[in-house]
Structures are given as C-alpha cells and as structure tokens.
Amino acid sequence: MxxxxxxxxxxxxxxxxxxxxxxxxxxxxxxxCEHSLVPVQGTAVKAKLNAVEGTxxxxxxLTYGVDAEILLPPLLPCEYYHSR
Numbered sequence: 001m002x003x004x005x006x007x008x009x010x011x012x013x014x015x016x017x018x019x020x021x022x023x024x025x026x027x028x029x030x031x032x033c034e035h036s037l038v039p040v041q042g043t044a045v046k047a048k049l050n051a052v053e054g055t056x057x058x059x060x061x062l063t064y065g066v067d068a069e070i071l072l073p074p075l076l077p078c079e080y081y082h083s084r
Contacts (some may be wrong), residue, residue, distance in 0.1 A: 009061040010050035012077065019044045031058060033075065040067040 015031065018024045023045035025037040031051055039045055046065025051058055063071075 009049060010052060010059070013050050013052050013060075014048070015051050016047055016049035018047050020047075021045050024049075030061065032062075033059065034073060036069075036071040037064065038069045038071070039064075040065070040069065041067070 016024060016027050018056075021037055021039060021043065024045055025035065028037075028047070029035055031049065031053065036041055037045070044066070045068065047063070048065065049060060049062045051060030051062075
C-alpha cells in the first residue's frame, strides 16, 4: 500500500536529505536518540527525515533508503506527566 499515494509524509518539514552515513546518523540522533547506523552493503545511504518537533513530541517520517543495522543503547522509559 503506497503512503499517501506516493507523497512522503510531512514533506513540507524536511530536516535531512543525505547520502552521508555519519551526517545522517548524527542529525537523526539529535532529533530522536543516539544510535549507530551501519549499512548492510556499501558505505552510503539515501537518508531522508521529515519531522515536526514540539515540546513533548516529535512526529516524523524517517528512511535510510537502504538495508541497515541500527543499534540503540537501552532507552529510558518514556513517561507522560500532566500538570493540573
């Protein structure tokens, strides 16, 4: 099933479009969380990140465009605090 008839989600909010593994990994780590990106074959990616960042939520569309291994450290539990 194509996403939105071929259109990328959040295409008006493009933060990244790169073939460079290190640059892509660094920028995505700033937006989401620290991780290690290793393409399965080759040394390039076709990275794209479209995202809207808020104070408590980041909503985004991310693709590295190639088969890759993504290694994450253990993540802290996410908790939502609602003040009254």
